[in-house]
Amino acid sequence: MPxxxxxxxxxxxxxxxxxxxxxxxxxFSSFVGEGVWYNIFYGFMAxxxxxxxxxxYKAWGGLKTLIGKALFLFSLGLLSEWxxxxxxxxxxxxxxxxxxxPSVADIxxxxxxxxxxxxxxxxxxxxxxxxxxxxxxxxxxxxxxxLLMLLLAYSLFFKEGxxxxxxxxxxxxxxxxxxxxxxxxxxxxxxxxxxxxLGGAMRKVVLFVLFAYLFQFIADYTFLYKALKGTxxxxxxxxxxxxxxxxxxxxxxxxxNKVLYSFKSELxxxxxxxETNTNSVENQxxxxxxxxxxxxxxxxxxxxxxxxxxxxxxSVSGLAVSGTVNQLEINLSGxxxxxxxxxxxxxxxxxGNASVSVVKESVAKVLNNKPEYKGILGQL
Numbered sequence: 001m002p003x004x005x006x007x008x009x010x011x012x013x014x015x016x017x018x019x020x021x022x023x024x025x026x027x028f029s030s031f032v033g034e035g036v037w038y039n040i041f042y043g044f045m046a047x048x049x050x051x052x053x054x055x056x057y058k059a060w061g062g063l064k065t066l067i068g069k070a071l072f073l074f075s076l077g078l079l080s081e082w083x084x085x086x087x088x089x090x091x092x093x094x095x096x097x098x099x100x101x102p103s104v105a106d107i108x109x110x111x112x113x114x115x116x117x118x119x120x121x122x123x124x125x126x127x128x129x130x131x132x133x134x135x136x137x138x139x140x141x142x143x144x145x146x147l148l149m150l151l152l153a154y155s156l157f158f159k160e161g162x163x164x165x166x167x168x169x170x171x172x173x174x175x176x177x178x179x180x181x182x183x184x185x186x187x188x189x190x191x192x193x194x195x196x197x198l199g200g201a202m203r204k205v206v207l208f209v210l211f212a213y214l215f216q217f218i219a220d221y222t223f224l225y226k227a228l229k230g231t232x233x234x235x236x237x238x239x240x241x242x243x244x245x246x247x248x249x250x251x252x253x254x255x256x257n258k259v260l261y262s263f264k265s266e267l268x269x270x271x272x273x274x275e276t277n278t279n280s281v282e283n284q285x286x287x288x289x290x291x292x293x294x295x296x297x298x299x300x301x302x303x304x305x306x307x308x309x310x311x312x313x314x315s316v317s318g319l320a321v322s323g324t325v326n327q328l329e330i331n332l333s334g335x336x337x338x339x340x341x342x343x344x345x346x347x348x349x350x351x352g353n354a355s356v357s358v359v360k361e362s363v364a365k366v367l368n369n370k371p372e373y374k375g376i377l378g379q380l
Contacts (some may be wrong), residue, residue, distance in 0.1 A: 002043050007052060010135040011045060015247040018042050022240050035235020043085030049250025050079035051281055057253065058259050061306020066126035068306055071256060073119035074209070077112045078249060079244045084108035092234060099234075101227050102135030102172045109171065113179035116213060119184055125189035127354050128302045149181035184217045191240035205255045211253040215245040224333050263308055263350070289366070293329050294319065294343060297362040301347060304358065319343065340376070350367050 018041065025034045053075025060068040084105045091100035119336055164170045191210050219241035226232035294313070301309035302325045310328075313321045319342075320336035347355040363376060 005258065007048070008251060008254050011048065011247060011250055015243065018243055019240075022235065022243070025235065026240075033092075033234075035233060035239065036089060038235040039085060039092075039242075040089040042246060043082050043089075044237070045243070045246040045250060046078045046082040046262040048081060049246070049253060050075045052250060053078060053253045058252055059260055059306075060256070060308075061302065065302065065306040066122050066304045067256075070119045070126065071253065073115050073122070074249065075251060077115040077119065078246070079198065080108045080111045080115065081246065094096075099227065099232055101232075102169050106172050110175065110179070112216075113176075113183055116216070117183045120186050120190055120210070121181070123206060123209060124186075126349060127190070127202070137246055149185050152181070157218065164329055173228065176220070180217055180220055180224075184214075187213050187217070202259060205252070205259050208255055209249075209252045212245065215241065215248050219245045226309075251367070252353065262307070264311070267364040287332050287336050289370070289376070290340055291330045291332055293363050293366045294332075294340060295330045296366050297343065297347075298328060298330075299325055300358060300362040301355075305350060308350070309347075312350070313343060316342045316346055337376075 018038070022038060025038070053071055057063075057068045058070035059077060060071060061066045061073060064109070084107075087103070087105035087108065088100060091097040091103055091105065099105075123223075163173075187210050191207070222241055223232060223238040232238060255323060262367055298309050298313050298321065310321055311327065313319060316339060318332060318339045320331040320333065322331075324328045344356060344359050347359065351358075367376065
């Protein structure tokens with residue numbers, strides 16, 4: 001049965017109505033303050049996305065897994081966005097401050113930067129990315145992209161100087177562009193280092209999340225530029241970009257649930273009955289090594305994708321898995337080498353070749369002090 005999300009239908013309809021409204025009061029007629037109310041209503045999508053995300057992250061293993069942590073932080077970022085949006089609206093409507101920058105709202109707006117930075121880092125780590133500068137290409141990516149972003153920030157925000165007579169404003173004038181430059185750079189680094197090796201069902205989901213953050217980045221840069229230039233108006237183009245960002249991010253979270261549903265449906269459809277009798281051509285010592293390796297692989301995969309790691313392992317023919325990840329019991333029936341390869345193929349359905357990188361690290365842990373079995377790595 002195909003996965004259908006009522007929330008996706010609702011958000012799409014809601015965003016379409018907001019778009020028509022935005023076009024109406026920007027290009028045709030509007031009453032005074034219509035843009036203020038538009039801002040409050042589009043912020044509602046952030047609240048909906050946050051609530052949905054706080055439910056979804058638990059299905060991916062909660063805060064014990066990389067994916068779970070990333071989803072929690074993306075949801076927290078959306079919640080911060082909504083709180084900031086409500087405070088901004090309070091200043092507009094109650095206190096009659098047209099552009100409350102900087103204000104208490106900026107504490108929550110600014111918190112999105114470190115929250116999304118960590119979330120993107122975790123998502124990259126879950127995708128098998130080691131963000132290091134060991135390779136020449138990595139050095140180029142890690143240095144050039146941030147440098148270009150800092151040059152852009154300077155040309156847009158710092159060229160005319162910063163007014164330090166108001167320390168509170170000066171802090172945000174400096175921190176916003178620098179913070180977004182760093183986070184955008186991290187996003188591009190994760191994208192560039194994952195686009196080739198990342199595959200499987202998670203490829204589109206991860207790339208969609210990175211795409212969603214890019215909209216957030218563009219919206220933030222547009223707002224900041226207009227605010228510093230004194231040309232920002234409530235409900236203007238910057239806020240339309242924000243509405244897109246706050247529609248796309250919840251949709252990205254919905255995609256995680258869609259993939260999870262797809263995985264579980266596939267596993268239920270292809271359940272494997274493990275043979276109890278074995279005519280293995282391998283000796284017991286060899287099977288024991290393969291059991292250790294497979295156990296370590298499942299444990300490491302569980303740290304990334306949560307309960308799915310064990311469920312996928314159970315779908316592999318010849319592999320019997322019981323217990324929780326803390327007390328995992330592995331029993332092999334048949335050819336250990338083939339079972340290992342089948343397990344790797346199963347995990348490749350999720351992250352593609354990126355899963356293989358994680359698996360090799362798991363195998364290396366087990367074989368670190370067992371040089372006589374190093375050839376197993378070559379089988380992957």
